Amino acid sequence: MVRGWARWLIIGVPLLWLFCFFLLPFLIVFKISFAEALIAVPPYSALFEMVDGVPRLKFDFYNYQFLFGDRLYAFAYLNSLKIAFVATLLCLLIGYPLAWAIAHAAPQNRGLWLTLIVLPSWTSFLIRVYAWIGILKSNGLINNLLLATGIIDAPLRLLRTDLAVYIGIVYTYLPFMVLPLYANIVKLDRSLVEAAQDLGAKPLTVLRSVIVPLTLTGIVTGCMLVFIPAVGEFIIPELLGGPDTLMIGKVLWQEFFNNRDWPIAASVAVLMMLLLIVPIAVFYRNQSRELEIGS
Amino acid sequence: MSARMRGLVLAAALVFLYLPMLLLIIYSFNESRLVTVWSGWSVKWYGELLRDQQMIGAIWMSLRIAFLAATAALVLGVLAGVALTRVGAFRGKALLGTMITAPLVIPEVITGLSLLLLFVALGQLIGWPAQRGMLTIWIAHVTFCTAYVTLIVAGRLSEFDHSIEEAAMDLGATPLRTFFQVTLPVISPALIAAWLLAFTLSLDDLVIASFVTGPGASTLPIVVFSSVRLGVSPKINALATILIVVVMAGVLTSLWLMRRYRRRQQLI
Numbered sequence: 001m002v003r004g005w006a007r008w009l010i011i012g013v014p015l016l017w018l019f020c021f022f023l024l025p026f027l028i029v030f031k032i033s034f035a036e037a038l039i040a041v042p043p044y045s046a047l048f049e050m051v052d053g054v055p056r057l058k059f060d061f062y063n064y065q066f067l068f069g070d071r072l073y074a075f076a077y078l079n080s081l082k083i084a085f086v087a088t089l090l091c092l093l094i095g096y097p098l099a100w101a102i103a104h105a106a107p108q109n110r111g112l113w114l115t116l117i118v119l120p121s122w123t124s125f126l127i128r129v130y131a132w133i134g135i136l137k138s139n140g141l142i143n144n145l146l147l148a149t150g151i152i153d154a155p156l157r158l159l160r161t162d163l164a165v166y167i168g169i170v171y172t173y174l175p176f177m178v179l180p181l182y183a184n185i186v187k188l189d190r191s192l193v194e195a196a197q198d199l200g201a202k203p204l205t206v207l208r209s210v211i212v213p214l215t216l217t218g219i220v221t222g223c224m225l226v227f228i229p230a231v232g233e234f235i236i237p238e239l240l241g242g243p244d245t246l247m248i249g250k251v252l253w254q255e256f257f258n259n260r261d262w263p264i265a266a267s268v269a270v271l272m273m274l275l276l277i278v279p280i281a282v283f284y285r286n287q288s289r290e291l292e293i294g295s
Numbered sequence: 296m297s298a299r300m301r302g303l304v305l306a307a308a309l310v311f312l313y314l315p316m317l318l319l320i321i322y323s324f325n326e327s328r329l330v331t332v333w334s335g336w337s338v339k340w341y342g343e344l345l346r347d348q349q350m351i352g353a354i355w356m357s358l359r360i361a362f363l364a365a366t367a368a369l370v371l372g373v374l375a376g377v378a379l380t381r382v383g384a385f386r387g388k389a390l391l392g393t394m395i396t397a398p399l400v401i402p403e404v405i406t407g408l409s410l411l412l413l414f415v416a417l418g419q420l421i422g423w424p425a426q427r428g429m430l431t432i433w434i435a436h437v438t439f440c441t442a443y444v445t446l447i448v449a450g451r452l453s454e455f456d457h458s459i460e461e462a463a464m465d466l467g468a469t470p471l472r473t474f475f476q477v478t479l480p481v482i483s484p485a486l487i488a489a490w491l492l493a494f495t496l497s498l499d500d501l502v503i504a505s506f507v508t509g510p511g512a513s514t515l516p517i518v519v520f521s522s523v524r525l526g527v528s529p530k531i532n533a534l535a536t537i538l539i540v541v542v543m544a545g546v547l548t549s550l551w552l553m554r555r556y557r558r559r560q561q562l563i
Contacts, residue, residue, distance in 0.1 A: 100301075134532075171312075231402065252404045
């Protein structure tokens with residue numbers, strides 16, 4: 001066991017770094033979400049107000065009133081949840097059979113298959129989203145193929161639709177679904193599945209009452225790793241989505257970069273965090289349960 | 296699932312994952328300016344790319360930031376990994392554990408905005424950082440890369456037989472010497488993997504860097520994004536091809552090295 005100053009160094013340095021550059025920034029976002037937007041440098045009212053020479057925190061609920069008063073923001077939040085939910089479901093429906101197939105491949109090949117699934121994630125996220133523009137646009141690959149074979153007469157509108165956003169999310173987030181699923185399926189005791197089958201359970205019953213419960217932690221981890229970042233996704237709706245594909249990450253970006261309204265952007269961020277607290281809590285509880293089972 | 300069905304699923308997944316990238320590579324050799332109209336093989340877009348000063352400058356800046364961020368994140372991540380698995384209970388352990396996993400699940404737009412607001416508030420309060428640029432991007436990248444490094448290191452340390460370290464210390468080695476001569480060599484493949492992951496994550500980041508950057512500091516994703524927003528361009532296809540080839544070659548080489556390393560350890 002390490003003792004004395006070395007122990008404090010080992011614990012203190014990362015703790016201090018994360019406190020300064022992770023926790024503290026969150027507190028500042030929270031504070032600035034109650035500030036007023038100004039045309040100044042920086043473009044918000046001061047964090048403290050001097051009252052009789054004593055600094056005092058000032059809270060102004062104007063930004064939140066504005067966000068709740070404007071339908072656009074409520075719609076963006078709900079739409080982000082919807083898109084993230086559907087995309088997560090698609091990832092699960094595609095990822096589960098895939099993880100199952102890898103977990104049941106010959107043991108010496110499983111590593112190779114996993115590598116092949118994860119390898120694209122090591123290249124650029126931006127480039128992989130960009131790749132779909134060329135495939136989906138009106139004179140892109142799919143439309144050209146369909147036109148050439150005579151299936152359609154006029155190009156379909158594929159790019160700048162919600163469909164394109166779903167494709168983008170599934171394409172880029174699929175490995176995050178497959179990895180935790182694989183880790184659980186590979187540990188699944190196959191004799192339990194066989195026992196259920198021998199006792200006459202139908203395939204769907206086996207799936208529902210044996211396979212899903214036994215791989216539930218993997219399902220939850222995978223779903224959270226897709227759902228949570230997808231809610232705040234910016235690049236995919238910006239490049240593949242249409243003008244009506246409102247997502248909250250895009251709204252935050254526009255408030256910050258286009259409207260230069262930092263306090264509103266901060267309150268959008270605070271509300272996004274509030275929205276994600278439940279899924280994040282589920283993720284953490286699930287993680288600790290996984291660790292307990294693992295040890 | 297039957298063996299044929301499994302084969303079908305795996306094949307379909309590979310086509311889905313690799314076809315879009317393969318198309319990018321093929322069209323990067325297209326002579327036409329119109330990306331989707333084929334007019335013959337050519338490498339002229341690679342030439343155009345190499346002559347693009349802004350792009351080359353951005354690549355250089357991104358590589359420097361990624362190298363420095365991955366290295367710092369490795370040091371911080373090893374410290375945090377050791378703190379979480381090797382020093383027993385301490386105050387703030389739960390907090391450290393939570394903060395470490397958080398970047399995995401917190402949307403990038405929030406991380407980016409919060410760091411920018413911190414830098415602005417600090418600049419006002421203590422005059423540092425005086426302006427945003429490479430340094431602020433580096434700090435942001437170190438912070439989120441540390442999370443990934445720690446997860447890999449802590450995972451490796453927790454499955455690693457602690458009795459070997461205890462044996463070394465019983466034989467009179469100091470904890471520091473034990474760490475450098477026993478622990479570090481054993482976990483070194485995990486460290487290489489963690490450094491590479493941190494390097495690619497830093498190289499790839501667009502959202503966080505866009506928030507915390509300042510005038511004159513444009514990383515590669517920022518330049519690519521501003522070009523891609525305007526539509527497909529053959530020059531970006533050429534860049535994508537180089538990126539894909541370099542990454543694939545790098546990952547496959549390191550996998551091969553690791554496999555060889557493991558086989559050698561098994562022989563001993």
